Amino acid sequence: MPAIITVMTAGVNMVASEVELRERDEAAIPAPLGEEEFRAFYERTARPVWAYLRRITGDEHLADDFLQEAYYRFYRSTTVHESESHRRNYLYRIATNLVRDHARRHRHGYDVSLPESDDPNEPRDEANAPHHVDDRMDLGRAMSRMEPLQRELLWLAYAQGSSHEEIASVVGVNKGSVKSLLYRARRKLATLLHSSEPQGDTND
Amino acid sequence: MTEIACERELETLAAMSDGTWPDRCGEDLRAHVAACPSCAEMTVVAGALLDDRTEAFSRAALPSSGLMWWRMQFRSRQERARAATITVAIIQAAAFVAVLAIAIVGMAVFSPSTSHSLNPFTDFASFQAIFKTAVASAVQWGVPLIFAFAAWVTLAPVIVWMAVTED
Numbered sequence: 464m465p466a467i468i469t470v471m472t473a474g475v476n477m478v479a480s481e482v483e484l485r486e487r488d489e490a491a492i493p494a495p496l497g498e499e500e501f502r503a504f505y506e507r508t509a510r511p512v513w514a515y516l517r518r519i520t521g522d523e524h525l526a527d528d529f530l531q532e533a534y535y536r537f538y539r540s541t542t543v544h545e546s547e548s549h550r551r552n553y554l555y556r557i558a559t560n561l562v563r564d565h566a567r568r569h570r571h572g573y574d575v576s577l578p579e580s581d582d583p584n585e586p587r588d589e590a591n592a593p594h595h596v597d598d599r600m601d602l603g604r605a606m607s608r609m610e611p612l613q614r615e616l617l618w619l620a621y622a623q624g625s626s627h628e629e630i631a632s633v634v635g636v637n638k639g640s641v642k643s644l645l646y647r648a649r650r651k652l653a654t655l656l657h658s659s660e661p662q663g664d665t666n667d
Numbered sequence: 668m669t670e671i672a673c674e675r676e677l678e679t680l681a682a683m684s685d686g687t688w689p690d691r692c693g694e695d696l697r698a699h700v701a702a703c704p705s706c707a708e709m710t711v712v713a714g715a716l717l718d719d720r721t722e723a724f725s726r727a728a729l730p731s732s733g734l735m736w737w738r739m740q741f742r743s744r745q746e747r748a749r750a751a752t753i754t755v756a757i758i759q760a761a762a763f764v765a766v767l768a769i770a771i772v773g774m775a776v777f778s779p780s781t782s783h784s785l786n787p788f789t790d791f792a793s794f795q796a797i798f799k800t801a802v803a804s805a806v807q808w809g810v811p812l813i814f815a816f817a818a819w820v821t822l823a824p825v826i827v828w829m830a831v832t833e834d
Contacts, residue, residue, distance in 0.1 A: 501739070502732035509732075514723035523726070530729070531738065538739045602715045621713040622720040624684050646672065653708045656715060 496538065505534065508551055511623065512558055518622075519614045520562055521607060529565070533558040548629070555633045559615060566611070605655035612636075613648035620645050673705040683713050748828070755824045766816070 496504060512533065516526035537554050544550035606614055615634050619625040630645075631638040679700055682688035688710070689697055700706045730738075 498736055502736055505732045505735055509729050509735075510724050510727050511720075513727045513729060514720050517723050517727075518719060531735070534735060535739055535742060539743065602719050617712065618716060621680065621709075622716040624680065642672070649708065649712050652712050652715075656711060 501538065504550065508554060509534075512554060515555065515618055515623065516558055516562065518606065518618055519559075519611065521603070525562075525565070529558060529561045532561055536561075552625075552629050552632050555619070556635075559633055559635075563611070601656055605652055608655055609648065609652060612644070613651065616641070616645050616648050617652060621649075673703050673709075675699055675703070676706055676709050679706050679709060680713055683710065683717055751827050752824070755827050758823070759820060762820075 509530065513526050513530050516529050516533075517523055520526055520529070533554060536557050540553070540557075542553060544553060606617075609617070612634060616630060619630045619633060620627075625633070627641040627645075628638055630636075631641050636644065675696070679688065679696060682692040682696060689700075700710055
């Protein structure tokens with residue numbers, strides 16, 4: 464009897480200690496963002512993150528999925544953020560890693576299925592269309608020929624305006640390498656954009 | 668080929684980002700970009716990317732912050748419940764195995780029909796004596812013990828679930 468009761472007591476104690484440990488862990492770990500803080504952070508960052516995901520994956524639906532997953536992982540993380548910038552970079556790093564992991568699992572090599580064409584039902588306003596509209600359509604095709612890392616670098620540097628240090632922390636390269644990698648990526652994209660200038664567009 | 672960027676690239680990029688390029692920025696900057704291949708190249712690339720970003724902002728159909736918050740909470744709660752279930756299952760399995768092992772060893776040691784074949788056990792006289800006492804007590808307390816065990820197996824998951832779920 465003592466042995467069996469000991470076993471049962473040990474089982475209950477294990478359960479209780481598990482619960483206690485979890486409560487202690489949750490108290491020690493910096494609490495996740497509160498609702499107001501999270502919602503404000505989301506409203507500030509969701510569109511830029513989605514735009515980033517959309518361009519580096521070339522798929523709006525994937526961008527939707529990755530956006531949600533990125534915010535959930537960010538929400539559940541225990542990382543202490545020193546500043547808003549640090550918090551934002553951390554979110555971008557999560558998003559970048561999600562895309563890379565997805566590509567590895569599906570062995571797509573992260574080839575971008577681009578571009579999503581302009582909505583054919585959307586009325587065209589030729590008079591007021593920005594003169595970059597052809598560059599934008601060509602941007603999709605040009606980016607599809609870039610390496611994944613190059614897409615990330617270019618977007619973060621020029622569309623997002625991130626510093627080299629921020630870029631390095633997001634994409635996981637040495638800070639000293641960012642400048643040269645970015646330079647080469649920019650040259651390549653510029654060449655592709657110039658070579659894909661319209662010569663009598665037939666998209667109608 | 669030099670990889671040294673022009674020192675005015677950042678200034679040019681800033682003007683593009685805040686919308687002052689090219690019409691509302693200084694003539695000096697425009698003249699510089701016209702003459703600088705690096706900055707000219709940068710305006711082509713950055714212009715395309717910034718336009719794409721603007722277009723993406725207008726296309727994005729994102730869930731509201733309230734909906735996203737609710738999804739975070741719901742999923743978090745689901746994962747906690749799943750973790751608690753796994754923990755309880757492991758403990759129950761361990762307890763069951765322990766009890767079963769004790770029962771099997773006890774039957775093996777004290778069964779008249781088998782004890783003669785378990786020579787290694789009969790050599791450990793003290794071990795046998797202790798175990799005999801334990802099993803005798805178990806037999807005496809058998810019924811209450813079974814009820815207690817059944818109650819624990821039934822109630823433990825409920826208690827743990829109540830403990831780990833939030834209000």
